[in-house]
Amino acid sequence: MMTKTTSAVKAFINTYDSESLVCKSLDLAVASICNSAQFKSLLFSLINSRAFSQELGEEFSLAGAIAGLSACRRLRSGLNYSLSGFFGLLAELISAFNLAAGVEWRAFSNRIHQSDLGTKKLLDCLLNCAEASFYQELANHLVENDPHALYPTSSYRESLGHVVSSADDQTIEAVMSSSTFTSIRVLENTLDPEQTVLRDMYISSGRCVCLIDQNVEHHYGSQIEHYFHHHNIALEKLVYRAMEVDKGIHTVERMLGDFKRLGVSRNEPVLIIGGGVLTDTGGLACALYHRNTPYIMLSTSIVAGIDAGPSPRTCCDGFGYKNLFGAYHAPVLAITDRSFFKTLREGWLRHGIAEIIKMAVVKNAALFDSLEQAGQQLITSRFGTTPCALGTDIANLSQKILGAAMRSYVEAEYNNLYETHQCRPHAYGHTWSPGFEIEAGLLHGHAVAIGMGFGAYLSYRNDWISSEAFNRILRLISAFELSLWHDILLNQETLWAAQEKIIQKRGGNLVAPVPKGEIGKCGYLNLLTREELESAVLEYQKVCADYPRQGVGIEPLCSDVGLEDPSIVAHISAEAAQPYWEDEARILSGV
Numbered sequence: 001m002m003t004k005t006t007s008a009v010k011a012f013i014n015t016y017d018s019e020s021l022v023c024k025s026l027d028l029a030v031a032s033i034c035n036s037a038q039f040k041s042l043l044f045s046l047i048n049s050r051a052f053s054q055e056l057g058e059e060f061s062l063a064g065a066i067a068g069l070s071a072c073r074r075l076r077s078g079l080n081y082s083l084s085g086f087f088g089l090l091a092e093l094i095s096a097f098n099l100a101a102g103v104e105w106r107a108f109s110n111r112i113h114q115s116d117l118g119t120k121k122l123l124d125c126l127l128n129c130a131e132a133s134f135y136q137e138l139a140n141h142l143v144e145n146d147p148h149a150l151y152p153t154s155s156y157r158e159s160l161g162h163v164v165s166s167a168d169d170q171t172i173e174a175v176m177s178s179s180t181f182t183s184i185r186v187l188e189n190t191l192d193p194e195q196t197v198l199r200d201m202y203i204s205s206g207r208c209v210c211l212i213d214q215n216v217e218h219h220y221g222s223q224i225e226h227y228f229h230h231h232n233i234a235l236e237k238l239v240y241r242a243m244e245v246d247k248g249i250h251t252v253e254r255m256l257g258d259f260k261r262l263g264v265s266r267n268e269p270v271l272i273i274g275g276g277v278l279t280d281t282g283g284l285a286c287a288l289y290h291r292n293t294p295y296i297m298l299s300t301s302i303v304a305g306i307d308a309g310p311s312p313r314t315c316c317d318g319f320g321y322k323n324l325f326g327a328y329h330a331p332v333l334a335i336t337d338r339s340f341f342k343t344l345r346e347g348w349l350r351h352g353i354a355e356i357i358k359m360a361v362v363k364n365a366a367l368f369d370s371l372e373q374a375g376q377q378l379i380t381s382r383f384g385t386t387p388c389a390l391g392t393d394i395a396n397l398s399q400k401i402l403g404a405a406m407r408s409y410v411e412a413e414y415n416n417l418y419e420t421h422q423c424r425p426h427a428y429g430h431t432w433s434p435g436f437e438i439e440a441g442l443l444h445g446h447a448v449a450i451g452m453g454f455g456a457y458l459s460y461r462n463d464w465i466s467s468e469a470f471n472r473i474l475r476l477i478s479a480f481e482l483s484l485w486h487d488i489l490l491n492q493e494t495l496w497a498a499q500e501k502i503i504q505k506r507g508g509n510l511v512a513p514v515p516k517g518e519i520g521k522c523g524y525l526n527l528l529t530r531e532e533l534e535s536a537v538l539e540y541q542k543v544c545a546d547y548p549r550q551g552v553g554i555e556p557l558c559s560d561v562g563l564e565d566p567s568i569v570a571h572i573s574a575e576a577a578q579p580y581w582e583d584e585a586r587i588l589s590g591v
Helices: 005-015 018-022 026-034 037-048 054-062 066-080 083-097 099-113 122-126 132-145 197-202 214-230 249-262 276-291 302-308 338-343 346-363 365-374 393-414 433-440 444-461 467-479 492-505 530-544 566-589
Strands: 157-165 172-180 183-187 207-213 234-240 270-274 295-299 313-318 321-328 333-337 512-516 518-525
Touching: 005 037, 005 054, 005 066, 005 083, 018 026, 018 099, 026 099, 026 122, 037 066, 037 132, 054 066, 066 083, 066 122, 083 099, 083 122, 122 132, 183 393, 197 207, 197 214, 197 270, 197 295, 197 333, 207 214, 207 249, 207 276, 214 234, 214 270, 214 338, 234 249, 249 276, 249 313, 270 276, 276 295, 276 302, 276 313, 276 321, 295 302, 302 333, 302 346, 302 393, 321 433, 333 338, 338 393, 346 365, 346 393, 346 444, 346 467, 346 512, 346 518, 365 393, 365 467, 365 518, 433 444, 433 492, 433 566, 444 467, 444 512, 444 518, 444 530, 467 518, 492 530
Parallel strands: 183 333, 207 234, 207 270, 270 295, 295 333
Antiparallel strands: 157 172, 313 321, 512 518
16 A cells, blocks of 8 residues: 555655755765665655645645645656755655754755756756666656656646547547646745745746736836845846736737747746736736746735636737636746735725625625625725734734635636636626626726626525625625726616627526525526616616715726726727728638
């Protein structure tokens, strides 16, 4: 019976020779480690671990070593790593089980990072050690039986498949499956040189190609440069304007050109630092480049931090439609750091909170309670990052809210990675809003909030939630000064067109997620005629009339927070695209 992975790690920690780690000669130290029976046993266990299995995750959870799970999964293909990369990951893995041992291994890995030996591949080293015949036999076995462990394109992905065919091979049927993993972290002060998460991702390669939001560059550019300079990592900084109107294919094309110019490798994680727009466009560029270039997301806004950042749905707008082009491509590491929120204006904070409310209403009742408890303090303290809020109850509550929102989102999103079905609770508020957001010039968060309020009303109208639950939802949205209403809802053609488009996008079904039963649970509304939609809007308008400003939020428009009006830009883009579509029509019709 194969030894559990965690047991193998613990056994290695308990039996390794610490004297080899402080040997003056790194060559001798590495040789001593590679020739040891303990190392051979650990390496064999890591290679044979079921890296993508739920069981491995549960095993690490029971051991209280979740912090080392990503390193363990990546070490499955450890033979392909440089010594710098391998020992860096090994130190991370050991630290999750034993902090004291981790300190020793981190010190050793730092010596490897700083030496010429660090660039040598582990397999090359093993094929020249006393156990060379064993490792050669192992490599030969892996080529035939587990090539992911020896020659991975990406340590984060695995694909499998099987084929059956008729006797004459004229009919062939194939099934393909793929697995991928990512890490999500809620961290503090990621750009502090003492915080080594980013350093550990880039130290072995020696450089970082980084996409940066222009606004982030203004506030944090020098800090980003200092961080990588401090760790002796070359920084290739690519700065882009990333407003909502920049979320087009032209931005993605520019990124692809920059990747080609810099020679980005297929296994080199690109670092993206910014908000939702840069997340979407940068992630799409990585999905297209080499068909699969990994990326790390350091989110600087709330929308990115708990939604777009960890999302596998990368995208850009096109021809006046939101997210018309896209690909499913999750980051290998997503970091949410609320220290960036201290420079966000209140309108951006408010707009981002909508995505947290979304998960609270249909997925996490405890999160809903926390939002009610935090109230406006969440905005005025900028999630507990203002000087007077540091270390206070609101600071702790803010961190709790971010973590709960992130976990709820990832649970919903990653269980349906490729949208193979449409029972998606995290699409709450996103049924009709994509059809009116651009036309109304609304900030995304306000458009979603309107969609959430209206969706809650439809649920109440169908007796799916109580009057008390319905009013709690609307009160929470209004308490954060988000919009419940905009007159765009009275444009019947716009609203019905929005519903028709979303039905097309959702495989022929409306399947609108709404709260059902109680707060924190979700149901799906699939039948809504045009007459029912229009009458419900008029009824909902009367409900919103009793709320502050008749349901209109504070700074609901893009132009209210200094952004270009997307409705104007979309109109200009559509006019510019018209000759293209006319040419296409002539070609298709044979004219």
